[in-house]
Amino acid sequence: DTEVTQTPKHLVMGMTNKKSLKCEQHMGHRAMYWYKQKAKKPPELMFVYSYEKLSINESVPSRFSPECPNSSLLNLHLHALQPEDSALYLCASSQATGRYGGYTFGSGTRLTVV
Amino acid sequence: AQSVTQLDSQVPVFEEAPVELRCNYSSSVSVYLFWYVQYPNQGLQLLLKYLSGSTLVESINGFEAEFNKSQTSFHLRKPSVHISDTAEYFCAVSEVPSGSRLTFGEGTQLTVNP
Numbered sequence: 001d002t003e004v005t006q007t008p009k010h011l012v013m014g015m016t017n018k019k020s021l022k023c024e025q026h027m028g029h030r031a032m033y034w035y036k037q038k039a040k041k042p043p044e045l046m047f048v049y050s051y052e053k054l055s056i057n058e059s060v061p062s063r064f065s066p067e068c069p070n071s072s073l074l075n076l077h078l079h080a081l082q083p084e085d086s087a088l089y090l091c092a093s094s095q096a097t098g099r100y101g102g103y104t105f106g107s108g109t110r111l112t113v114v
Numbered sequence: 115a116q117s118v119t120q121l122d123s124q125v126p127v128f129e130e131a132p133v134e135l136r137c138n139y140s141s142s143v144s145v146y147l148f149w150y151v152q153y154p155n156q157g158l159q160l161l162l163k164y165l166s167g168s169t170l171v172e173s174i175n176g177f178e179a180e181f182n183k184s185q186t187s188f189h190l191r192k193p194s195v196h197i198s199d200t201a202e203y204f205c206a207v208s209e210v211p212s213g214s215r216l217t218f219g220e221g222t223q224l225t226v227n228p
Binding site for chain 2: 006031033040041042043045048050055056088090092094100101102103104105106107108110
């Protein structure tokens with residue numbers, strides 16, 4: 001298995017809703033990432049997990065809450081989002097330091113906040 | 115910290131013509147280099163990567179890129195493009211050896227016309 005799987009592919013949520021994005025990989029990668037991508041822009045790093053521990057938080061608002069339950073799963077919990085949070089949310093994974101070979105990205109979740 | 119500059123935001127070409135997408139980077143440490151491709155409404159796919167060794171790297175679909183350390187460049191080339199190559203192309207770098215922070219350029223929209 002050489003893929004990163006993201007669900008759902010599309011999500012529409014209201015500003016008072018709580019929802020979660022899910023990311024799964026079975027490549028044995030020990031680093032996992034969340035990126036946010038607005039239209040016509042490059043992806044922006046949000047969070048990095050290394051060996052299931054949060055190692056980087058790029059000053060992301062608390063309405064985004066990441067979780068790494070185990071080495072294969074990465075969640076992004078969403079609460080009280082704003083319309084400007086509408087974007088493509090990408091998950092990625094990579095091998096640990098010393099065996100690094102680059103990132104593998106999922107196909108993303110297209111989020112619309114109404 | 116590192117940065118990536120993609121010198122052309124849009125590159126229109128005719129089918130079967132050669133193309134070069136330019137990428138320059140800046141970093142105080144050694145870097146890994148990547149080209150990713152993004153088709154409309156999809157995630158990022160790794161096109162090719164330079165980690166070490168030969169400075170000329172090739173992809174399975176005819177693209178190649180050459181790492182030039184003295185010019186801090188990693189330009190992407192293809193001798194003959196197809197309509198299906200129309201996509202957004204992102205150049206990216208990450209630090210050796212951790213690779214924990216992938217920094218993207220602003221992207222180049224390649225449009226191949228018949």
